[in-house]
Amino acid sequence: MIKNLGILALLVAVCALTAWQEPRFWSAYNVGNTLSWTGLHGLLALGTAVVILTGGIDLSVGSVAGLAGVMLPWLVVRLGWPVALALPTVLVGSVAIGLLHGVLITRLRLQPFLVTLCGLLVCRGLARYVTGDATIGFREEDAPLRSIATATPFSVDVPGLGAPVAVPIAFLWLVAFALLLAVFLHRTVGGRSLFALGKNEAAARMSGVATSTWTVIAYAISAGLAGFVGVLLALDVNSVQPSTHAQWYELYAIAAAVLGGCSLRGGELTVVGVVLGAAILRVLYNAINILGIPTQLEFAVVGAVILVGAMVDEGLRRLSAR
Amino acid sequence: MPFLAVDGLSKRYAGVVALDGVSLHVDRGEWLAVAGSNGAGKSTLMRILAGLETRDAGRIVLDGAPIAARSAREAKALGIALIPQERSLCANLTIEDHLFLGRERTRRFGFVDHRGRRERAASALARVELDVPPTLSVGKLSTGNQQLLEIARALDEQARVLILDEPTSSLTPHESERLFAALARERERGVALLYVSHRATEIVAYADRVVGLTDGKNSGELVRRPLATEAVIVLMAGRAVTRATPTPREFGPPRLAVEELRTRRHAREIVTLDIRAGEIVGLAGLIGAGRSEVLRALFGADRALGGRLRVDGTRVEVASPRDAMRAGIALVPEDRPTDGVVQDASVRANIGMASLREGARRGFVDSGAERARARTWIERLGIKTRSDRSLVRKLSGGNQQKVAFAKWLARTPRVLLLDEPTRGVDVGAKEEIHRCIEDAARRGAAVLVASGELDELMRLCDRIVVLQRGAIRGELARSQFSERGILELATGAAIAPGAHA
Numbered sequence: 032m033i034k035n036l037g038i039l040a041l042l043v044a045v046c047a048l049t050a051w052q053e054p055r056f057w058s059a060y061n062v063g064n065t066l067s068w069t070g071l072h073g074l075l076a077l078g079t080a081v082v083i084l085t086g087g088i089d090l091s092v093g094s095v096a097g098l099a100g101v102m103l104p105w106l107v108v109r110l111g112w113p114v115a116l117a118l119p120t121v122l123v124g125s126v127a128i129g130l131l132h133g134v135l136i137t138r139l140r141l142q143p144f145l146v147t148l149c150g151l152l153v154c155r156g157l158a159r160y161v162t163g164d165a166t167i168g169f170r171e172e173d174a175p176l177r178s179i180a181t182a183t184p185f186s187v188d189v190p191g192l193g194a195p196v197a198v199p200i201a202f203l204w205l206v207a208f209a210l211l212l213a214v215f216l217h218r219t220v221g222g223r224s225l226f227a228l229g230k231n232e233a234a235a236r237m238s239g240v241a242t243s244t245w246t247v248i249a250y251a252i253s254a255g256l257a258g259f260v261g262v263l264l265a266l267d268v269n270s271v272q273p274s275t276h277a278q279w280y281e282l283y284a285i286a287a288a289v290l291g292g293c294s295l296r297g298g299e300l301t302v303v304g305v306v307l308g309a310a311i312l313r314v315l316y317n318a319i320n321i322l323g324i325p326t327q328l329e330f331a332v333v334g335a336v337i338l339v340g341a342m343v344d345e346g347l348r349r350l351s352a353r
Numbered sequence: 354m355p356f357l358a359v360d361g362l363s364k365r366y367a368g369v370v371a372l373d374g375v376s377l378h379v380d381r382g383e384w385l386a387v388a389g390s391n392g393a394g395k396s397t398l399m400r401i402l403a404g405l406e407t408r409d410a411g412r413i414v415l416d417g418a419p420i421a422a423r424s425a426r427e428a429k430a431l432g433i434a435l436i437p438q439e440r441s442l443c444a445n446l447t448i449e450d451h452l453f454l455g456r457e458r459t460r461r462f463g464f465v466d467h468r469g470r471r472e473r474a475a476s477a478l479a480r481v482e483l484d485v486p487p488t489l490s491v492g493k494l495s496t497g498n499q500q501l502l503e504i505a506r507a508l509d510e511q512a513r514v515l516i517l518d519e520p521t522s523s524l525t526p527h528e529s530e531r532l533f534a535a536l537a538r539e540r541e542r543g544v545a546l547l548y549v550s551h552r553a554t555e556i557v558a559y560a561d562r563v564v565g566l567t568d569g570k571n572s573g574e575l576v577r578r579p580l581a582t583e584a585v586i587v588l589m590a591g592r593a594v595t596r597a598t599p600t601p602r603e604f605g606p607p608r609l610a611v612e613e614l615r616t617r618r619h620a621r622e623i624v625t626l627d628i629r630a631g632e633i634v635g636l637a638g639l640i641g642a643g644r645s646e647v648l649r650a651l652f653g654a655d656r657a658l659g660g661r662l663r664v665d666g667t668r669v670e671v672a673s674p675r676d677a678m679r680a681g682i683a684l685v686p687e688d689r690p691t692d693g694v695v696q697d698a699s700v701r702a703n704i705g706m707a708s709l710r711e712g713a714r715r716g717f718v719d720s721g722a723e724r725a726r727a728r729t730w731i732e733r734l735g736i737k738t739r740s741d742r743s744l745v746r747k748l749s750g751g752n753q754q755k756v757a758f759a760k761w762l763a764r765t766p767r768v769l770l771l772d773e774p775t776r777g778v779d780v781g782a783k784e785e786i787h788r789c790i791e792d793a794a795r796r797g798a799a800v801l802v803a804s805g806e807l808d809e810l811m812r813l814c815d816r817i818v819v820l821q822r823g824a825i826r827g828e829l830a831r832s833q834f835s836e837r838g839i840l841e842l843a844t845g846a847a848i849a850p851g852a853h854a
Binding site for chain 2 (some may be wrong): 220226227236
């Protein structure tokens with residue numbers, strides 16, 4: 032919990048600094064927009080964090096999101112599938128990719144890095160091949176479907192913003208999944224099993240924990256959330272470029288998880304921390320745009336902030352170990 | 354003036370006192386044993402001397418000059434070498450590579466001097482009478498020989514003080530003797546030996562002097578000629594240890610029946626044995642005789658190649674630990690930090706780890722029951738921990754082992770398999786663990802204990818089965834127990850009386 036206070040302080044500091052430099056940051060439109068992007072990236076980061084909890088890594092989430100985001104309009108628009116069939120197919124297919132990753136890692140004992148790197152390449156390649164690399168979008172009559180990504184179910188009055196903030200549904204999805212995941216991780220046999228195997232797989236297995244099963248499920252959760260985010264993103268932007276849809280998002284997801292307190296060695300995860308980590312990355316991105324910092328610098332700024340965060344974190348850890 | 358003198362050494366970790374003004378000295382050619390229970394501060398003392406930790410207060414004087422080593426490298430340069438308990442050798446390096454790792458002998462331009470290092474390696478190995486080619490890979494050496502190799506390296510680095518942390522904990526009796534012979538030779542040459550062990554018999558046999566530590570303070574000293582075993586044990590435990598005479602147990606019907614079990618390590622040999630309810634059977638044998646392999650196969654930790662298993666007359670198939678648990682079989686494994694406990698999880702989580710599914714409703718863990726279970730077992734086994742939420746890592750070895758026990762006792766196992774149940778555990782905790790093994794048997798468990806410590810088996814067991822190279826060579830009833838008898842079966846050779854004291 033103390034750890035999360037540190038990252039919360041960092042988030043507040045970045046927000047305050049940006050708002051001080053550029054009042055437009057603190058506007059109803061910008062806050063709503065940032066919440067929406069935080070929702071999408073937060074969902075990806077939570078899935079990735081569950082894999083990192085097991086001591087593994089998932090590099091494929093950006094490509095899985097890309098493939099899912101391409102497949103939905105392709106099935107609905109090009110092949111004319113009904114939405115009620117196409118959406119479940121895409122989501123189940125995403126979960127299946129995760130299951131495949133997990134099975135390759137646990138049964139064939141392949142390295143998670145290698146398996147999910149291949150997943151990254153294969154999914155991106157498939158997405159581009161299926162569509163012939165052409166941009167694809169939805170039709171007028173798909174508006175009801177698009178509302179699961181674009182709706183703003185209610186507004187909240189925040190003093191000082193001028194207008195009420197329309198809370199974006201993507202952020203609500205994040206809140207809902209974060210709550211579900213927190214309950215799963217801390218209250219269920221599965222969650223306990225994931226923590227135990229992440230901290231020490233051999234000892235967990237020797238205690239009768241179904242380590243392989245839960246590892247596979249972790250990859251399925253990650254890929255399933257990635258597929259869902261890919262769909263939301265496609266419905267939101269309504270113009271899906273197979274070669275760049277959700278490209279490199281796995282790096283943001285891993286960065287958010289690590290910034291949020293996950294150890295790449297496994298065994299550590301706080302849901303709140305990961306969500307805050309994702310929020311910091313989005314606010315940084317937003318700040319770079321809004322403050323007129325050259326966007327070419329984006330990666331450099333994000334990298335530097337993560338590095339400083341990691342250094343401060345390690346310093347605090349050493350202090351508290353004394 | 355003593356060669357190495359430590360005066361008023363103190364050290365705290367996160368507010369916990371590890372050492373509180375410890376003083377001791379050791380002379381050239383002296384063999385000093387350091388005794389004390391887990392958590393008494395022995396490891397901290399050794400780590401400070403070896404430069405792995407810094408002290409908070411106190412003086413260390415070596416050969417008349419005060420020293421303050423800040424790294425293992427600096428300590429080595431001063432002539433102080435630590436031979437750790439857990440050896441960190443790289444299995445695929447050759448012996449020669451290992452000897453010169455990090456201090457490569459080079460010619461001009463940084464080229465490795467192959468001929469020079471070969472000759473020097475040969476002489477270093479000869480000094481500890483290790484008769485193996487320097488080009489052999491380290492992984493092919495037995496544990497005992499790896500230990501000797503470490504000592505050879507330390508001596509080649511001109512060590513004048515050798516610190517040994519439980520050097521014999523995983524050696525066979527024969528290997529231990531070779532180690533002690535090598536150490537005795539170095540003592541003659543004037544090397545100072547600082548030696549930590551939980552084995553009172555070794556201290557009695559070899560040490561010139563024993564210094565006792567309790568709770569980070571000096572608690573007494575015994576000088577040789579002769580050292581009395583009982584007095585050494587009291588010094589080690591920091592208190593008098595009462596050895597309760599076990600009350601006789603009633604044996605029930607056969608609980609565990611193993612027929613023609615074959616393990617991967619000894620694929621051609623079969624193991625057949627029966628254990629009755631309430632019976633404690635020992636599994637003896639030299640290192641590599643296949644004791645752990647039998648236990649791990651019975652628990653499904655490793656796949657057995659063949660064999661049939663019955664619990665209470667019912668045939669069970671065991672392909673994984675979960676299968677074994679369903680049949681009421683439990684294993685407290687040998688390697689506590691990697692297999693026995695999750696060190697970075699809480700005591701409560703560890704005790705509950707094997708019972709996650711038991712109290713669960715629709716996949717939800719019953720946290721209340723988990724907390725109650727943890728508290729019950731902490732009290733019943735006398736686990737010393739600040740709270741049930743403390744990390745297991747913070748506990749001493751003996752208390753960690755009790756956590757590993759509690760995890761399984763909480764399931765009231767029908768068959769309890771124990772692999773080296775008291776390795777690295779102090780005398781007091783050992784006694785308590787023995788009592789809890791007897792207790793489990795009295796409640797009807799069939800217990801199978803593998804141990805390299807014969808006195809432990811002879812004290813604890815109703816019957817001892819002796820393995821040699823994966824096969825049962827014989828069985829001794831309690832009335833027939835003798836160290837010599839067991840070793841004869843274990844080595845397959847007749848042993849002259851007195852060869853193993």
